[in-house]
Amino acid sequence: MTDRSADALYMLLMLALPISALAARRLPMKDSFKMALAWIAIFGVAFILVSAWQQATGAGATLGGFFGG
Helix, strand or coil, rough: HHHHHHHHHHHHHHHHHHHHHHHHHCCHHHHHHHHHHHHHHHHHHHHHHHHHHHHHHCCCCCCCCCCCC
C-alpha cells in the first residue's frame, strides 16, 4: 500500500466517526443538509477573508497565495 492510499484510507476512517455519530442521532435529512450548508458557508467566508487579507498585506507571498497570485 502506498502512502497516498494509506492516507485515503485513514481519511475515510476519520470521516466514519462523525458520520456514524450523526446517523445515530437520526436527524432528519433536511436539517442535516441545512447544517452542512451552513458550515460550508462559514468556512467559505473565512477562506475568502483570509485570502483577501493575505493579498492586501502581502502575507503568504512565499507560499504563492491561494489563488496562484
